[in-house]
Amino acid sequence: MSALLMISASVSRAESTTLAQVKARGVLRCGVSDGIAGFSRQDASGRWSGIDADFCRAVAAATLGDPEKVDFIALRTSARFPALRTGRIDLLARSTTWTLLREGTLGIQFAGVLFYDAQSFMVWTKNGARAASALKGATVCVQRETSSEANLAGYSHANSLDLKPLAVGSVAELEQTFLSGRCSALTADASLLAALRNRAPDGPGAMTILPERISKQPHAPAVRAGDDTWLVIVRWVLFTLIAAEELDVTRQNASGRLRDPLIARALIPDASVTAALGIEPGWTMRALTSAGNYGELFDRNLGAASPLGIERGLNNLYTHGGLMYAPPMQ
Numbered sequence: 001m002s003a004l005l006m007i008s009a010s011v012s013r014a015e016s017t018t019l020a021q022v023k024a025r026g027v028l029r030c031g032v033s034d035g036i037a038g039f040s041r042q043d044a045s046g047r048w049s050g051i052d053a054d055f056c057r058a059v060a061a062a063t064l065g066d067p068e069k070v071d072f073i074a075l076r077t078s079a080r081f082p083a084l085r086t087g088r089i090d091l092l093a094r095s096t097t098w099t100l101l102r103e104g105t106l107g108i109q110f111a112g113v114l115f116y117d118a119q120s121f122m123v124w125t126k127n128g129a130r131a132a133s134a135l136k137g138a139t140v141c142v143q144r145e146t147s148s149e150a151n152l153a154g155y156s157h158a159n160s161l162d163l164k165p166l167a168v169g170s171v172a173e174l175e176q177t178f179l180s181g182r183c184s185a186l187t188a189d190a191s192l193l194a195a196l197r198n199r200a201p202d203g204p205g206a207m208t209i210l211p212e213r214i215s216k217q218p219h220a221p222a223v224r225a226g227d228d229t230w231l232v233i234v235r236w237v238l239f240t241l242i243a244a245e246e247l248d249v250t251r252q253n254a255s256g257r258l259r260d261p262l263i264a265r266a267l268i269p270d271a272s273v274t275a276a277l278g279i280e281p282g283w284t285m286r287a288l289t290s291a292g293n294y295g296e297l298f299d300r301n302l303g304a305a306s307p308l309g310i311e312r313g314l315n316n317l318y319t320h321g322g323l324m325y326a327p328p329m330q
Contacts, residue, residue, distance in 0.1 A: 030056035
């Protein structure tokens, strides 16, 4: 046994309070948005879909052995962090931007980037604006208590645009306020704008997303601070899905590809790690066979196989010009 393995074998992690609660309850309580297509949205039958919802299922599969053991809790923006801090939810997977301000002051920790986004503007195509500079003096709809609100103020000041924010409380209110004509433009993450444009009453062509990207918006699942073991589990569910795409391992071919010892070593953690985390063996593979690799997860919910048709861009693997990169397990 190597010196590193001897050291790791002698170290036991503190038991995860959150994992113990999830196991005792038999269900993962996952906080999601109150309705964003491609991320987390409930259909007429009550089933949740989207990249955030599927990530919740992957964590449930890893920890409970069943991707369907998830209680999805729809949260308005203002309720998301209190719900996490007070234990109403075990995991926040709600298109939430990772910032130092939030991680340093709110008692939460981000597990890793699930989706790289950027804030932009959307206007009515018929109004003719094709750049943000054309919005000088305009009223702009923005969601209250989000990083978008501060980004809008900063961009307006830096570019002398004198933009007038009209802040509302939810995605539904944001959409309805824009549709009612109370503002000339709407600003939010570009992915949300794409989802709203896709269901425009007169078709997607009635709305135009302007080319400017005014901020970095890395969306990351979050957990309560202080439960390091739970953070590790959630983080490595995400990294497993990314690493699987790097290795061209899908949920359909996983059993065959894992016969290769090098691939197995890259996707299956050492038994001592699994024991230290207090989780049942095979947890990474349960996550993978639930959600598919990251590319499958993205394409199904946001990309080519979805109504949104969002390009991978920064969400591509690092080997294809993107930012998605998984550290090694061993």
